[in-house]
Amino acid sequence: MRRDRFFFPTPHYLLSHSIGAQPKSYQEKVDLSFADPWRKNGPAAWDHWLTAISDFTSALAPIIGAAPKDICPQTNVSSALSKIIFSLPDRPKRARIVLTEEDFPTCGFVLKQLERLGYQLDFIEGGECLADPDYWCEKIKDDVHLVLATQVYSNTNILAPVREIASIARDVGAFSIIDAAQSVGVAPLRLGEWKPDFAIGTCLKYLCGGPGAAFLWADQDTADDCAPFDTGWFSHARPFEFDIHRFEYADGAGRYLGGTPSIAPFAGAIAGLREVQAIGVEEIYAHSQNLLGLLSQQIPDAAFLSHTKSGERGAGAIIRVRDFEAATRRLKEAGISHDSRLGGIRISFHLYNDKRDVAALSEAISACL
Secondary structure, eight states, rough: GGGBBOOOOSSOOOOOOTTTOOOOHHHHIIIIIIIHHHHHHGGGGGHHHHHHHHHHHHHHHHTTTOOOGGGGSSSOOHHHHHHHHTTTTOTTTOEEEEEETSHHHHHHHHHHHGGGGGGGEEEEEOOOGOHHHHHHHHHHOTTEEEEEEEBBBBTTOBBBOHHHHEEEEEHHHOOOEEEEEBTTBBBOOHHHHHHHSSEESSSTTTTTTTTTTTEEEEHHHHHHHHOOOOOOGBBBBSTTTTOTTOOOOOOOOGOOOOOOOOOHHHHHHHHHHHHHHHHHHHHHHHHHHHHHHHHHHHHHHGBBOOOOOOTTTTTTEEESSSOOOHHHHHHHHEEOEEEEETTTEEEEEEEOOHHHHHHHHEEEEGGGO
């Protein structure tokens, strides 16, 4: 699946959960939309640069099932989450912030800052229960201010029922945020249909866009009731008004943009978005699940540290090995890019992987199980 359109540092690249492979068109996109206009036009480059930002949101929109106007470019997921949580209106008698022990640590670090305002973090237990909507229903009550739901948990590969979680939160009047960092581009996401209050994600991983190109999605009705602290002239409804005494929030997600946006990361990220668009997330998801299915036929169930149930898993796997250092050496010798988590070998499959990658991994690791 379009393997020839990417650069790979090793013959078998199984690290998309960490950083997606670079599209061969990446540098061309950066030059065309960022470097060339700057070199040739000086200050007039801003016309091209702002077009690159709108091209980015337009390319991302169909991938996440959203309208471009509801997407706000961000530098990283942590910054996006911080902007959201400190923009939310206070609600009396709602002091609980629900997250899980399995969330990526940066989210916990950001949410902890809400304790300064008197909120209490409720870390619910992880494990297979996170794939069960009923478990979430038990945890989300009318004393909850905010729920953070990660679509795919990096430690366990569990695919959470974020559509149902958003609905449960909405029914009790709690705000909801979907963290799609480990899922966007490789698992279906329909934000406009599922209607959480917010979503955050990055192009670093399965969108193959590199660091610096993240995003925030906001339901417009929710966003219009929010007042971000972290603002700037691009958060203004009329950024070129240039009246220091007048500020009016932009509509919806635009109010979260802040100051002068970075351009180059978003110009380059369009290359990866186009590759994902060309195939479609539904097909990419089915492809990755098929490869995981093939892997599970060649490796005993007991060897998996990650969740393996079809329909409840992301695109990755963590494999238990007897000797981690020996297994790492064997994989390196076989040209297999990987990393570690929970003391095991962590890998993932994406649009450019195929049966040859599964066979190489199975052969290299079999002696280490």
